[in-house]
Amino acid sequence: MRLWLSEEERRPDPAPARADARKALVAGTIGWLVVAVGCLVFRDELDAAGLGWTLVAALVGVALGVVGIIVVQVIRRRAQPRDDGSSVSA
Template sequence: MRFWLKDSERRPDPLPARANAQKAVAAGSAGWLVALVLAVVFRAELQAAGLGWWLWCAFIGLGLGLAALLFVLLRRR
């Protein structure tokens, strides 16, 4: 196996993979929503363990996910 090929020996680069950014961002946002709901449900336990910041982390993650979803939707138009 060689790590260096001459340009004449190289195959052409493959085309970029097509992906649906809207579905990917929506799935990530859904994950943050689940984390936020769980953080709210277990808020007392998280505060007692010194992990109260997890609630804010999930809240900010959901906010950024929704902003990214809005960006993807506007960019599509």
């Protein structure tokens, strides 16, 4: 096994995979929302066990997920080609 290849022996780098980060962010945010609802349902039991902070952690997860969705959406909109409006018909 060789650890080093010369430039002539290397294959070209593959094209980057296309991925939709929105789907992962939405799934994660929904997951945190489910956890937050569970924490609300079992709030007394969690407080008795010293785990009352889990509700705050779940709400922070939901908030960060929403922020992530907004950021990804803004980035996607900025990356789309814009129509300059020159083809407006009267």
